[in-house]
Amino acid sequence: MSSPISILSKFSFSFVLLCAAALAQEPTAKPADTAPPSEKATVARNEEKPALPFQIQLLETHIRFEANGDSRKEVHTIVKINDLAGARQFSRLGFDYNRAFQQVEIPLVKISHANGGTSEILPSAITDTPNPAVQEFPAYHDVRVKSVRLLGLQDGDTIEYRVITTTTKPPLAPHFWLEHTFDKSGQVLEEKYSLEVPKSRETRFEATPEPQLEDSDSSNTRTYKWSLRKGPPSDQPAEKPSETKPDVVLTTFQSWEQLGTRLWEAMAMAFTVSVWTEAAKQTRAQSGPATRNALYDLVSTKLVTVDLPVDFGKYRPRDLHEIIKSGYANPQDKVRLLDILMGEESAQEKAAQDILLVSTMGSPEEQLPRPSLFSAVFLSLTDRGKTYYLDPSLEVAPYGAIPAKYRGQPAFSLGCGETGKRGCWGQIPKDLPFPSSQRVNVSATLAADGSLHVRARYVMRGDNELLLREAFHQTAKERWKEVAGLLALSDGFRGTITNVTASDPMATKDPFTVEYEITQAKFVDWSKKPVRIPALLPQIALPDLPTKTAGKIELGTPLDVQTSLTLKLPEGTTVQTPAATSVARDYATFASKYDGHLNTLTASRRINFVMREIPIERVTDYNTFSRAVQNDQAQMLVLSPPETGTKN
Numbered sequence: 198m199s200s201p202i203s204i205l206s207k208f209s210f211s212f213v214l215l216c217a218a219a220l221a222q223e224p225t226a227k228p229a230d231t232a233p234p235s236e237k238a239t240v241a242r243n244e245e246k247p248a249l250p251f252q253i254q255l256l257e258t259h260i261r262f263e264a265n266g267d268s269r270k271e272v273h274t275i276v277k278i279n280d281l282a283g284a285r286q287f288s289r290l291g292f293d294y295n296r297a298f299q300q301v302e303i304p305l306v307k308i309s310h311a312n313g314g315t316s317e318i319l320p321s322a323i324t325d326t327p328n329p330a331v332q333e334f335p336a337y338h339d340v341r342v343k344s345v346r347l348l349g350l351q352d353g354d355t356i357e358y359r360v361i362t363t364t365t366k367p368p369l370a371p372h373f374w375l376e377h378t379f380d381k382s383g384q385v386l387e388e389k390y391s392l393e394v395p396k397s398r399e400t401r402f403e404a405t406p407e408p409q410l411e412d413s414d415s416s417n418t419r420t421y422k423w424s425l426r427k428g429p430p431s432d433q434p435a436e437k438p439s440e441t442k443p444d445v446v447l448t449t450f451q452s453w454e455q456l457g458t459r460l461w462e463a464m465a466m467a468f469t470v471s472v473w474t475e476a477a478k479q480t481r482a483q484s485g486p487a488t489r490n491a492l493y494d495l496v497s498t499k500l501v502t503v504d505l506p507v508d509f510g511k512y513r514p515r516d517l518h519e520i521i522k523s524g525y526a527n528p529q530d531k532v533r534l535l536d537i538l539m540g541e542e543s544a545q546e547k548a549a550q551d552i553l554l555v556s557t558m559g560s561p562e563e564q565l566p567r568p569s570l571f572s573a574v575f576l577s578l579t580d581r582g583k584t585y586y587l588d589p590s591l592e593v594a595p596y597g598a599i600p601a602k603y604r605g606q607p608a609f610s611l612g613c614g615e616t617g618k619r620g621c622w623g624q625i626p627k628d629l630p631f632p633s634s635q636r637v638n639v640s641a642t643l644a645a646d647g648s649l650h651v652r653a654r655y656v657m658r659g660d661n662e663l664l665l666r667e668a669f670h671q672t673a674k675e676r677w678k679e680v681a682g683l684l685a686l687s688d689g690f691r692g693t694i695t696n697v698t699a700s701d702p703m704a705t706k707d708p709f710t711v712e713y714e715i716t717q718a719k720f721v722d723w724s725k726k727p728v729r730i731p732a733l734l735p736q737i738a739l740p741d742l743p744t745k746t747a748g749k750i751e752l753g754t755p756l757d758v759q760t761s762l763t764l765k766l767p768e769g770t771t772v773q774t775p776a777a778t779s780v781a782r783d784y785a786t787f788a789s790k791y792d793g794h795l796n797t798l799t800a801s802r803r804i805n806f807v808m809r810e811i812p813i814e815r816v817t818d819y820n821t822f823s824r825a826v827q828n829d830q831a832q833m834l835v836l837s838p839p840e841t842g843t844k845n
Contacts (some may be wrong), residue, residue: 250283266370311353633659692717769839
């Protein structure tokens with residue numbers, strides 16, 4: 198569904214810069230032990246020209262687990278390069294690993310050239326460097342990328358390589374787990390996958406399609422094998438990973454309680470005086486207890502978040518004292534530290550706390566228990582009957598605010614296996630702990646030469662506030678004009694952006710504010726009489742209409758949106774304003790007002806959604822409400838220039 202205001206229903210623009218920053222932290226190439234990312238398949242106009250930039254002729258994977266949790270993974274890949282885009286995509290192969298307990302070997306990289314002959318890669322073409330995401334954070338330099346540079350690839354060349362990853366004493370050993378999804382994009386012509394597990398370990402296993410099973414008494418192992426040949430690329434869009442279950446799942450965790458106990462052990466860290474002393478110094482609370490808000494601000498804003506995914510199988514916990522001294526941590530360590538600080542009795546009165554793992558995959562509780570299901574970690578804190586959900590990894594999230602995509606999702610409690618007094622699964626509330634609001638004030642001047650000058654001011658609280666905070670926080674200040682320009686563009690303003698200011702994205706106690714000025718020459722042509730212009734207000738985008746199969750109408754997080762305009766006109770200009778609109782329902786209200794007086798035009802619109810959803814049976818009523826809002830926003834302001842006004 199859409200957000201109830203266009204500036205952020207169209208807010209993908211802010212993530213143009215957010216994604217640019219994130220991409221800069223990704224490895225230069227995807228790990229070669231998985232199929233490289235597909236480009237959107239296009240229909241070849243010439244049957245002789247391949248539709249894909251490359252074709253993986255063989256993807257062969259063999260994984261062996263040992264009883265103690267160690268493993269060995271070998272991937273053999275043969276890729277046919279079909280055009281220059283494919284050559285660019287495979288000009289560098291990258292393989293992620295953690296040096297603390299893994300090794301990566303590349304025994305074979307061979308190029309068979311289309312014009313004949315072969316070449317093998319020299320050792321000097323292989324580099325081993327920290328992952329770009331951790332380049333500036335020495336404590337995480339074990340997180341690395343081993344890369345192979347392939348020069349001079351041409352159409353028709355074939356690349357063949359083998360990669361062996363050996364894992365010894367991983368963080369959650371002796372437990373191990375695995376999930377795999379077979380290629381469905383048409384990029385892989387033949388995929389062979391084999392999985393070897395010790396008979397001595399009790400495992401849980403699910404797979405589609407069913408594998409060929411081989412038991413070996415001599416090696417005391419059980420081997421699952423798949424051999425799949427693929428057809429041409431499908432015209433249907435590939436399912437997103439979060440929308441489908443993996444084809445193969447294996448885990449040694451027999452229950453969610455067992456997983457909760459093991460993860461709790463991995464996250465647990467005893468409180469030490471040195472940790473509290475350092476925290477008190479940072480929060481300037483040496484003479485008294487630090488408030489929970491101060492401790493949250495310390496972990497959230499004073500410690501830089503190292504942009505690593507939540508993965509209990511790849512990253513070992515760091516010492517908490519070292520985390521505070523270094524000034525940075527990954528999301529898991531941030532939550533561990535916050536949990537310890539919040540729970541210290543000398544800080545404040547005790548409150549119930551819980552570390553929660555959240556997945557955006559539908560119904561994770563119905564799947565086999567494994568850590569790889571989860572993509573976020575939060576701390577819940579119940580104080581005086583009110584529960585807050587804290588996400589210190591965002592750095593700019595107000596106290597109790599977590600991203601909308603995680604609200605309403607099932608949450609797994611790390612301590613459920615320890616206490617035995619509560620279930621492992623709960624649910625994150627859908628709503629924020631504070632009201633959501635947006636205020637947009639537009640002050641504009643329309644000159645006699647037809648130029649328009651606008652000053653816009655946004656004040657936000659809620660989900661859209663969080664998006665804006667992230668956009669400005671992750672963008673260098675000298676580039677804030679670009680973010681403001683995209684914001685203005687989404688609201689229908691064109692022209693030259695100047696004087697962009699924003700409140701501190703990390704000052705989360707108050708609403709986030711953004712201001713900018715924009716000038717557009719020749720906004721109107723006064724020779725065309727009369728002049729019709731829209732109200733210079735952001736368009737309010739209503740939630741999407743429900744599908745035929747929907748059981749309810751989703752309105753989203755309750756939100757109060759107010760927009761107002763003050764427009765100065767050339768002296769003598771006459772104005773014809775549209776009629777005001779007012780519609781009220783139990784789930785939302787909308788009101789607009791327009792007025793023109795003494796060369797000044799004012800306009801305002803307000804929509805207030807007070808319910809999150811309504812029954813599907815009310816679709817006719819909701820359509821009526823939506824049309825009333827849309828019709829109001831389609832109304833035009835009619836302006837007559839001074840000379841016309843005089844003649845009349």
